[in-house]
Amino acid sequence: MADNGYFGKYGGQYVPETLMAALYELESEYKRLKDDPQFVSELDYFLKEYAGRRTPLTFCKNMSEFCGCKIYLKREDLLHGGAHKLNNTLGQALLAKKMGKKRLIAETGAGQHGVGTAMAGAVLGMPVEIFMGEEDCERQKLNVFRMELLGAKVHPVSGGTRTLKDATNEALREYAASVNDTHYLIGSVVGPHPFPTIVRDFQSVIGSETRDQFMEKEGRLPDVAVACVGGGSNAIGMFHPMIKDDVRLIGVEAGGKGAGFGKNGATLTAGKPGVLHGALSYLIQDDDGQIGETHSISAGLDYPGVGPEHSHLKDLRRVLYSSATDSEVLEAFSFLSKTEGIIPALESSHAISYVLTHKDEFEKDDMVVICLSGRGDKDVSAVAGIQG
């Protein structure tokens, strides 16, 4: 656990009094269960037999030739449900069940976390309710349908910009009203302590497997690891197990339509510290501290906040944070599809794009691993609409 829930000066528990008891309970139950052999073996069972871990580490011959270095993809797109989100939803749903909670609620942006929560709820026998901004419901229709098929109730949220920030507000309100029997299954390394630590731990399976697979295939660790950053869970899952190693870590945010207030979701590049959704972290905000509007072609990165641990890693300069614009992302989406036969999620296409646009900075012997956080099926009709 982070000391008192802080990563450097970031994190904390900026929540109403009514939530404090639930957060203390969650922290102490997580501490009790996380190394409990039965909990670990049950979660391991679901990750292997239900979710399909471990996911492959795929060498990309064609992209490697194009970039002039060795490129590998960590294939979270091949996890059941099509994204990394299920690692965390299975972990938290099992934790909630052991804590005696009867119901799961969640927020979702791209819909992948909602789908992951609906799957975990279905397989563990817990009812699920999902909050999703109306705009995101529109651009991720397929995922709304999938959540409903999986038995979840989806609540479209009409307030604010009708995206992830507003869905999170709504889910937090519902949590405060029903803490006794409900677990709020947060989908990224955001929110009040202990959520950023719990989600990071459940996602660290990505980086741990990547380390083992590199040792098996190449006899050493990669030189560079790249991942997209919305709230930051796939990125921290990849980075955390390599933080003490000599690996360059690069997080790629939503550059949207470019620099300028309201045009992007590049929180760590364009934001400054402030409090949102229960934690102190970098935020996109105006000079008066009002949360700014964001824009990204990918619903999953269209968020004005970011996990507090990323804010700390940015200040420490341990991770380099960069961004990719919508048009660069569309190029990367089509590049990977045509070159490797893999359609990436628009979120993951940000990480692909960084490597393509910075290919001249890599040495011939460099080995680069990109976290392919999800598959692009959910985005195909939106991209077809944009490309006409």
Ligand SMILES: Cc1ncc(COP(=O)(O)O)c(C=O)c1O
């Ligand atoms: C495929 C995919 N990748 C990445 C993200 C961004 O989330 P995070 O930064 O927590 O990994 C999302 C969020 O919905 C997603 O669906």
